[in-house]
Amino acid sequence: MTTTQAVTGGLRELKKQQTRQAISDHATRLFIERGFDKVTIADVAAAAQVAKMTVTNYFPRKEDLALDHQDEFVASLARTVAARPAGESAFGALRAAYRGAIARQDPVLGFSGPTFARMIADSPALTARLRDFHDLREQALAGELARETGDVVRARVAAALLAAVHRTLFEETLRRTLDGRTNPEIAAALAVSTEEAFAVLEPALGDYAVREV
Incomplete structure (x- = not known):
């Protein structure tokens, strides 16, 4: 692996971590504001400004958005x-x-x-x-x-x-x-x-x- 590939891979992984954390943060805020059962995956996706599929790629189940540890x-x-x-x-x-x-x-x-x-x-x-x-x-x-x-x-x-x-x-x-x-x-x-x-x-x-x- 070249240095450029390593750097690119590192940046890609960092971007994934940042996206995951952003989704989690927005979900937690919505859950606390509205209650877990009243928030949908679509609501979380809209708040995080990502596609619904992106949310489910990181968090296959809605419950995992709240229990992200x-x-x-x-x-x-x-x-x-x-x-x-x-x-x-x-x-x-x-x-x-x-x-x-x-x-x-x-x-x-x-x-x-x-x-x-x-x-x-x-x-x-x-x-x-x-x-x-x-x-x-x-x-x-x-x-x-x-x-x-x-x-x-x-x-x-x-x-x-x-x-x-x-x-x-x-x-x-x-x-x-x-x-x-x-x-x-x-x-x-x-x-x-x-x-x-x-x-x-x-x-x-x-x-x-x-x-x-």
């Missing part, structure tokens, strides 16, 4: 486990990562703000799509654990338990957001809930899938 969300647990250092268990890696995400008030944990949280809660379609993402995240984690350990059944059980903790804490974050709590207040409460939730699983999974030195 889905790729990061689905991959997050498996990625954390895959990146853990030698001597650390899958459980330990996920607990440490969750603690760090609380400190950052990471949107992937549900730190979305009251307006966005209300939009999700008020839409059955978004609530259902979010459940899909939780399920896909669990499946991705199970796949990574099975790949590492070679034990598919135990990997699926472990992933179900670990994903359930993350799902419960996510729902708790949304609940507190809808109750009007500030992000710092939610983070403080979530830090306590996180320790309690992971402690329930530690006897069973604390030493599971420890990465070999």
Whole structure:
């Protein structure tokens, strides 16, 4: 590949990212203003000044326009486990990562703000799509654990338990957001809930899938 081709490819990719972000930003604004169920793909396309097909090329489902962190969300647990250092268990890696995400008030944990949280809660379609993402995240984690350990059944059980903790804490974050709590207040409460939730699983999974030195 020549330097010119590399530059052209880089600019093309940057343009795609900018277009995707612009579509997402306009969609979020419309959803918040009108409510998710009252906005159409055509409305989003008009606001972003692109064709409807362009919107669906980037976001195959309308729900994905609102939940645009889905790729990061689905991959997050498996990625954390895959990146853990030698001597650390899958459980330990996920607990440490969750603690760090609380400190950052990471949107992937549900730190979305009251307006966005209300939009999700008020839409059955978004609530259902979010459940899909939780399920896909669990499946991705199970796949990574099975790949590492070679034990598919135990990997699926472990992933179900670990994903359930993350799902419960996510729902708790949304609940507190809808109750009007500030992000710092939610983070403080979530830090306590996180320790309690992971402690329930530690006897069973604390030493599971420890990465070999």
